[in-house]
Amino acid sequence: MTYDLMPALTSLVMYLIVSGFAVVFLYGVYRRFRLYFGRVSLVSVGFVSKRTRRAVVNAFAQRKVLKKAYPGTMHLLIYSGMIALFIGTTLVFLDFDIWESFFHYQILTGYFYLVYETVLDAFGLLAIIGLILAIYRRIFIKPSNLPTSRDDIFVLSTLIVILVTGYLLEGIRLAVDKPQWAPWSFAGYQIALILERLRFDGQQTVPFYRGLWWFHAVLAFTVIASIPYTKLFHLITSPLNALFAHQRPPGQLSKPFDLRELLASGDFNVKIGAATIADFSWQEKLAFDSCTSCGRCSNSCPATAAGTLLSPMHLILKLRNSMLNSRGRESSLLLGSVIDQDELWACTTCRACVNECPVLIDHIDAIVDMRRHLVGEGKLDRAKKDLLTNLNNSGNPYGLSPNDRLKWAEGLDVKTAAQQPDFEVLYWVGCAGSYDPRNQRVSRAMVKILHTAHVRFSVFGNEERCNCEVARRIGEEGRFQQSALELIELFKKYKVKTVVTQCPHCFNTFKNEYLEFGESVKVVHHTQFIADLINSGRLKLRTGPHKLVTFHDPCYLGRYNEEYDAPRSILMSLGELKFKEMPRHHENSFCCGGGGANFWYKVSQKKRTNLIRFEEAQNLKPDILATACPFCTSMFEDASVSVGAKDPLSVKDLAELVADSIEL
Amino acid sequence: MQEENRGVWIFSEVSQLAFELLGKGSLLAKALRSELVAISIGSAEGNEDYIKHGADRVLTAADPALANFHVDTYADALSELATEHKPDVIMIGATRNGLELAPRLAERLKVGCVTEATRIELDADKKYLLMDRLTLGGNLVETHVSKVKPQIATVARGLFSSLPADGSRKGQVVKVEPKIKAPSTKLLEKKPKEAKGVRLADASVIVSFGRGIRKKEDIAMVEKLADAVGGVIGCSRPIAEDLGWLSEEQYIGLSGQKVSPRLYFACGISGQIQHLTGVRNSKIIISINNDPKAPIFEFTDYGIVADLYQILPVLTETIKQLRKS
């Protein structure tokens, strides 16, 4: 009709031309939307390659979802099944309603069609199996942090009904039409055979069929329309979040301002932190909306296990619900009404949640943002205030004299950078290594190791000051940045090339966070350094004692910076030492509870995190619990005292084990 | 320095403290060859006790307006008396009342004042007082000299010793009636504080214990030592939080109480940094632990490597015996 007086293929040409105008239209929309979002540059290389790859790997290939076998498989079945059926239905729509009408051309013919039928039948079955597994899991397995709501029941039940009715419809169709190729739709075919036996295969089925057809169609439309109103919204938000989530390296918190710019402009009136839902960026809001309530974050969270108020999943859901309730209106303060302060303070920033999350939500970003607001308000308890005051006044979190940083080295041959500026390696002792008697032993062990391996090293001595990583984690961003700028100057002053440190927090900050100020320090954790020394033969070890040892992966070394091998390589080099992995090891390591500044203030817990982890170690009945972080060491020594066992297992830093085994 | 100022005066609204001041005052008065005078404000009773404890004379102002301490009325009384009688020295008990009275009085008389003197001696020529006090958190001892008279110092309990009461001593009790103006503030109510015991943060002697104490019943051993040294008990975090043997307000550490006693006993405490940050302002730390490698020994003034159960009873008994004598 429309094309009656026009030559053939007019519609094809027209659609080609339309697509050109469509591009103009879409580009215009994109340009305008950019005004809201500022510097989102969609066409930068990073965006295209890294982000797309990440979205494809996570959203499409379901990499993180599959990390847990049962739910991963179950979701994969549903997901792939639904996608296949969706493609299948789309092909039918395109075929019948478009190509057939316009071009009198169909692709769903012949051999292609037969394969199409079989594949779709198979995927539909897989989807049903997946849904059954899902329903079974909710009803019988009841894993923790998986509450079942009306939303879940609606989605699971309607999907399964749609699929089952789909097969029924197919079965009836096949039973009535009896096409030759019926067996290719093997599932529908089986149903058709049953219907034939029941003699429900003739014209009498038509009214029933038509009714069921509409039921199936309307139910399917309902599910589609319900997507933005149910958990199915994750179909849209989760892949988008996988695309738009930040690309900062793990361990690099967001930078709400740059102190250098503020110093230059003289205007320090910055508002940072999230007080209301409106204070979060669009991407963060998208992230909150991507949560599928899978519960993996809370199930791996040490704060949740310790019985604190913090449950990462519930935190994100509360933020999401707050957003839904605000409906773009002036939103109320989160803290006090939606979120309890103690939820935020209980977080150790161990990153188990972010690591687990299949849709790439960054819970830590949200928590730190809200902490920043609390700090800006001055709403801190005595312990946190003392911590920040100590950092400010004394340059270390203990509040001990800045002139005492080298006391641990009394009697040892340790030179400062001022005394020996031509060092090969800058040994960053850190605050714990300088002041905590327990960790001073590790510093002394390090010196023994460095000297034995003939490493020309210096320390900063009294010029060393805390890098205030802990201030950043608490939310005092200004203090952290000030310290960062000062230390970067110090590194430059002595032309530091390589830094070795025994603290994973210092390691992480120097490695990942100083990049935000354009400074890339070559920093090595002491386990990496020692492993290198051993492997290169610069350090020879006697066979160690005949003992059973297990190792606790520190969060900031392992999960954050993916260094799992160096510590193990050291343990393997210690001869007679027999090694056994902790039940939760590598990226699943369970936090000691000291991070996120928790070491410095009291967190109300039902069972303390360090006790939980310590008991996990004890159950292996090892002789030694090996550590690689001053906080972990201190937390486990504390746990050891609390447990008060008759023969407590000994907690040893890897440097101590190595120093004890050095072959002179 | 004016020659006409004579007489060593003492005042404290707390009689025990006043007697201690009289103890020192009598030494000073003898060396200066002058009179020791006790100022008694507010009550007509007890004046004889001042004489018994060494005063040569008691100036007693028993105006009902002076019945209760008020900085305005007491400053009025003392300044009038001092202006009239021109004493050489005035020692005032360093209670909170005394600490707000002395400087006000000193300013009115336009003289100096040495707060919480730790040592008061006469110079070699016996002309003026050398008054020591601690500053800068106890890191510095300053020796002060007053340029004008009367020389005023406040003195805390326990620095000086009182003389034993001597009923045979003779002295004068003189009634005085200084002019008192109406006080500028009104007392609406006062409540005595519960004798619940000293807060750890305020305590000057603390005996603290950790996991070295094996059973809850054994805490009695620690309490006995605390009694003997006149202190209160405290503990490390596991005792309060994990074992619940003591309350949360009684544990000392990073997440607990911070203390600054002059004497701190750490019994069976290993000395982790979390605990040490709570005690580092202690003047003297004594540590007892059976592990010679315990980190506490790095942070201690006097260390004893011994079995708690053996040393504590002996130490308690020894101190008790010495203090009795």
Next chain:
Amino acid sequence: MVNIIVLVKQVIQTAELKIDKTTKSLLLQGVPRVVSESDKNALEESIRIKEKHGGKITVITVGTSEAKEALREALAMGADEAILITDPRFEGSDSHAVASVLAAAVTKILDYDLIICGAYSEDLFAFQTGPRLAEICNLPQITYATKITLDGTKIVVERDLETERQVVEGKLPCLVTVVREINEPRLPTLMSIMAASKKPTTTWNAADLSLGEDELGFNGALIEVLRSTVVSGERKRIMLEGDPKEISLKLARALQQEGVLKVA
């Protein structure tokens, strides 16, 4: 509307003061300077009063130019205006001389209803500044405040003494000294401290306050410091040996000598 003057003192942080082993003098280099703790309480209290009643908070300090940092911190907490009173001739001042300088400043400011200060400063623990200032300015003094309530020109203060708590009523203008228990001072972030440098800060010297030579520093002081002796701050780490009885006796004797325990 209550206009408040808050007295603030910048002190060196005494907690970790060290002694130079060779010169046996205090290592003051690199020791941080901080606002005296109870002055922070005084500031916090004044800000709470302002939040409730309105008014202006002027914070004043007598010190060196380094004290400007303390003033910035006070402004960051919420004070409106800061005045640094500095003059090299203040060197050698005692409590009386400092109080005289403060009195001159307070008189120059003129428009105030309430003066709040800490009961003592964390470096000297002298307890004198408040009462002396009150005496010179002929103001009532209410000390050791743990709670302040205002009602028109009436002020009601809860006070903390050793064995009792009092509730005292007075009239403005007056001077109140506060103790640590009165409140938890807010902690300004570094950014707010840096932003506070925009708030008005004035500097006055002796001439601005019309102080005569004989009132300043060594001349004006009524107390002279004859000498200062450094007390060692290091832990002694003396290990006592012997049988329990021997150890106990050694310890008792040592404690007696230290002056921390009277046993004989």
